[in-house]
Amino acid sequence: MIRFRFELYPLDEVSPWGRDQPRLHWFGLTEGWFWLEAGGHQLLRRTRLDHRHPYVDYYLARLWEDVIVLLPDVLEPVPPDLQPFIASDPATWACDPLAFVPGGDEDAIEGDVDPDAPDHPVVTAANWHGEHYLDFGYLRNAPYLRFWRTVGDDRDEITVDWRHEDDGEIGFAAGPAVRFRVQTAAYLKAVHTLDRDLMTAMRQRVEELERGGGPPGVDLDLPGLRREHEDRARRLALNLNRSPNTNWDAVRQGARRLLSDARRPSPNRSGP
Template sequence: MDRTTFDYQVRLSLSALGPAQNHRVDAELVIETPFLLSDRAGRRHKLDPGSGAALAPALDLFQRTVTAVDIRADGALHLTFGEGFQLSVAPHPDYESWSLTGTGVTPITIGPGGRPDGVSTPGGCDHLTVIEFRFELYPLGEVSPWGGERPALHWFGLTEGWYWIEVNGHELLRRTRADGSPPYVDYYVARLWEDVNVLTPAVLEVVPGTLQPFIASEWKGGNLPWSIDEELAAEWYSEHYLDFGYIRNPPSVRLWRTVDGDRDEVTLDWRHEDDGEIGFTAGPTVRVSVPAANYLEAVRTLDRELMTAMRQRIDELRQRGGLPGIELDLATLEREHEDRTKWLGLNLARSPGTDWKAVMRGAKSLGARRDVS
């Protein structure tokens, strides 16, 4: 929280720096109706924009870090800050209650009665949640070449950078110990992009109601040998993991889709145990649900932004005539880039072809053997 200003509105300026120290979030929250503020001691202050000095408790939000954001379907806003501060704005029956605008956020205005303007709200969804796959590429001159005596670079290697996942106020893959480096996972963005592409057909396949307890469980396997149906159920369960096995002490991240009436959601389940060396700010467990349409849009946005960034990178390499001392085949790079622009479309057209009856039988059998926790 960079700045707090008062008149007949309360304006809170929010910002966050990306790995390259540029502003990836530069936004303003405007509150126009009475709101509640809880301080570090748990005291609750009912504050009203336009009340002058009575708004003084809100000054304590200066330089506090927003740790969680919750936007309810009725338009209520709840922010959690470091050191125990919390801010809540309820919808007003007659007036706009709050709005959020700026860079790096989804613009939204909550009008009279909690009606949201500027965002699409799926009917029946409990939260106006947004998921985003975020990344920043290394500056071109800092990309590490592959090989020893004959250093070279290719499309995959040129995507070296940082990446993380933002969902419902959480920054997944943000490290607790960064040693002065940007605090996110440091690897090739292409790996995240590839894994999300491959995973998405399984994520978008709606899980039948009878299998929802199985997919929502923390199943660990065991008790071999399995029957054919049990193997199919185990394979189906594992196909919902977003793979991070290439990093040290990786988190477990699973995603699946459920439909209940007019609620069509993708659930993200995060689990990680800090080993004293590798930890993440999200903590040991996070489970949130977002509208399935928001998940698909996040996948498309990741694809679009990475393809755009790599198009610019290739154009820069062509203008430079390559990189000094590094083997780089620009023609092959162009062909591979053109090929990769089609990957997402091909994956979205792919059907997992799940044998639901066999998976249901297998999941039931595994549950009976108490492999589901």
């Protein structure tokens, strides 16, 4: 079982954006708490937080956007020969992918870089590896959470890989490292459920504002809010139709280079 869970702030507790002219918009109206229940764990449950909702406190729109944008990459099966690479820690790679980025040198001349030139295979492989991370860059001391799909031998599973280093201030109940698998169908259902539940909650919120208006002194474009909601309600279907178009030859070539001497000790923390 896997499920993205959330609870929105009560409408009268949502914080308007801006000082001189406070305003509310769709993104800001999704202020709330969220977490992930899977494999017997509550990922994103905070420690040292005395609150009835000890979870990540941020805008649900951001989690929702990142989950559905990530979905095509998560659903693309990882070939068997690339399983060791997708499961690897970048801290153990034999070289730094940034060394293969054109113009990365401080002395490089801007005109020397061809924007249409294909990436080096090492860069392609590193980017493909990184495209399986759910982005939490908006959090302090953020965790790393990756998903990838394995198909074969009557298996169709999503690996969930969690990493986090407690800095003494921000910690999570899941601990430093957790890895488990869930059925692909269960993961896809969890994404659809997140989308359905958030769209339902936000439709009700928009309707409530249309009936009663916004808080005094807060700018609120109700027709624009309705249009944005209807647009966002179509996002999941659009992303499901997107194909990653992975260059497997380049990924394989780059992965071989990155894993060619992966013998450095891995620190506790890893990242994209």
